[in-house]
Amino acid sequence: MRNLSRRTFVAGAGATVGAATAGGLLAPAAGAVAGSAAEDAGPASRAVRNGDLITVTAENPRYIDLISGFNPRWEARPKGVRLPRTTAQVVQAVQDAADRRQRLTVRGGGHCYEDFVYNPEVEVVVDMNLMDAVGYDPGRRAFEVEAGATLLKVYQTLYEGWGVTVPGGVCYAVGVGGHVQGGGYGNLSRKHGLVVDHLYAIEVVTLDADGRARAVVATREPGDPHRDLWWAHTGGGGGNFGVVTRYWFRSPDATGSNPSDLLPKPPAEVLIAIPSWSWENITQRGFTSMVRHYGAWFEQNSAPDSVYNGLTSWLFLNHKVSGSLVLLLQVNGDVPQAEQRANDFVQGLSDALGVPHQGEVVRLPWLKAVKYIGTMDATQTNPQLRAGHKSAYMRRGFPENQIAAIWKHLTRTDYANPRGGVAVISFGGRINSVAPGATALPQRDAIFKLLYQTYWTAPADDAPNTAWLQDFYREVYGDTGGVPVSNRVTDGCYINYADRDLSDPQQNTSNVPWSTLYYKDNYPRLQRIKQQYDPKDFFRHRQSIRLPRGTR
Structure with a gap:
């Protein structure tokens, strides 16, 4: 979910298109094994299997649509894009690339926040878009x-x-x-x-x-x-x-x-509220009180069995030039007093801020609410916008120095992008009922997930926007080396909000590696599994799991 404002509230089977000729870079290598699925395990595997693996190269007009993700900052010029329809065709694509020692990456929805899929080193992209059963x-x-x-x-x-x-x-x-x-x-x-x-x-x-x-x-x-x-x-x-x-x-x-x-x-129905507060009337004292109140509420209501585990919120702390702070609130409509809970939550923020809100609570069928929330924001559906992102988990509400740093960067006059800010997203509840080692994701006692973000259109604006985001993030976590190391308040970063700066010693001066920020104590086990299933380190990117030392 991106920055919100009140106003924003293939080809036929068997076609091999633009493929290299026999003996070319994408043609099957001598001795290549097409392979097949380990087992026929369900309806998707029983889909139509006839037809060749689709390959799109630069000579084909579709190529330009297939060499970048949702963020146009990241682009590749691969020798070809392969679009499988079956598991056997994925095996073939991997085998062909391995036999030629070609750098291969995989595209799902294309929303990777970094250049892990699209970068200058990539030679083959396996695009999974046609396997969607x-x-x-x-x-x-x-x-x-x-x-x-x-x-x-x-x-x-x-x-x-x-x-x-x-x-x-x-x-x-x-x-x-x-x-x-x-x-x-x-x-x-x-x-x-x-x-x-x-x-x-x-x-x-x-x-x-x-x-x-x-x-x-x-x-x-x-x-x-x-x-x-x-x-x-x-x-x-x-x-x-x-x-x-x-x-x-x-x-x-x-x-x-x-x-x-x-x-x-x-739930059959949910309550949706999208209140906003005009920046024109917001003071630093009121802002501090509101952010403090938001943190305290979730500190008190994030246990797995909380009666409020059906309440989810995204507080968008947008840059001042956006005109407003915005909340996206969803409450399970099937529980007693759902409307009262939603209204009380919003009013509590308004009282803490000292500014009245605009916007009302509405009731929607669940699936309609999913479609509404997923499509209502012009920023999240605009494929022309370039973007930068960073993340953090929080175990407690914001300390005073972090609130002050957030205020400072949201009110800077030397940066005037209305799409810049940080989303403070509720976490906890049933998420925290699982042990840190039961899954590879270890952050199991957090109350928030944070998404720092900014969007812009022109490549010439890359430097000032990324610099603002880096300065913002580094100052919020200035006490811990510019990153949210695991301690009483913060608990590392979210791999799906990938951030290359975590690997940069100029941005991360904490001596805590990116791998620990993402995976904590689970990283050594991930390395052992990497060694077992990808001993050649064939599947890799700038922040992929590293093989254990001495195994390459």
Whole structure:
């Protein structure tokens, strides 16, 4: 979800397009193995399998649409983009690239915040967009989702078909492939946990020590020999171990074989409020009081069994030139006194700020609310906007010095971008009922997740916007080396809000490496799994899991 203001509230099967000729860079190598899925495990694997692996090269007009993600800052010039329709074709794409020692990356929805997918070193992009089936697999008693599906397709298919959902993100066009691997959270997570808390199995194409690509299915079953590979995908981040082709979802406490009982049921209705407060009337004292109040409320109401775990909020602390501070609030409409809870929450912020709010609470059916929130903001749906992002987890409300730093950078007069700011996003609830080592995502006692962000249009404006964001972030965490190290108040960073600056010793002077900021004590285990399933370090990017020392 991006910065909000009140006003913003392929080709046919069998076509190989622009492919290199026999003996060329993308043609099958001598001795290449096409491979097949490890097992036929559900309806998605029984889709149409005939036809060649689609390859789009620079000679084809589609190429220019396939070489950058949602953020146009990141662009590649690969020898080709490969668009598989089946797991066997993913195996083929990985095998071909490995045989030629070509640098390969994987695109899901294209929303990666850094250049992990698109950069000058990339030679082959595997674009998962055409593998987007969603259905029920009776053999596994789980819902099968191909890795190219977008979040909105997943929500709509699961809900309309079976009345269930997964507690994923709010940006409708985000691909499930990368979203799940990084942990995955959204407006139902305080009530139902993270997406990975409902992940039963994955299918992932790996490359072994002999350079052979194969598809592996890994489950959370205690006796599964590949259980570690499943665990690595419960918050270990994308682009580390292989190409995920499919996920299966079933809640760990679900029983029986009725699909409608195997995943969380969303509320029939939710209350949505988008109040705003005019910057014209905001003082530093009032701002400090409001941010302090917001933190104190979630300190008191973020336990797993809190009666407020059906309340989720995004407080957008926008730069002063935007004109307003904005809140996005969602409350479960099925609970008693839902309207009162929503109104009391908003009024508490207004009272603390000393400024009246504009905007009212509305009641919407759940799926309509999902579509509304996911599409209402022009910033999050504008493919021309360049962007920068940073993250932090918080265990407590903001200390006074951090609030002062936030105020300073939101009111700077030498920076006048209305799309700059920080989103303070509620966390906790059921998320915190899971042990830090039970999944690869270790931040399990936080009350907030923070998203620092700014957007702009012209490449010439890259430097001033990134400099403002770096200055902002570095000063907020000035006491801990410019980054949110794990302590009583802060608890590291979110891999799905990837940030290259965490690896830069000029930006991160804490002596705490980026890997610890993302993964804490889970990182050594991730390294061991990397060694087992990607011993050649074939799947890599600037912040991918590193092989243990002495293994390369």
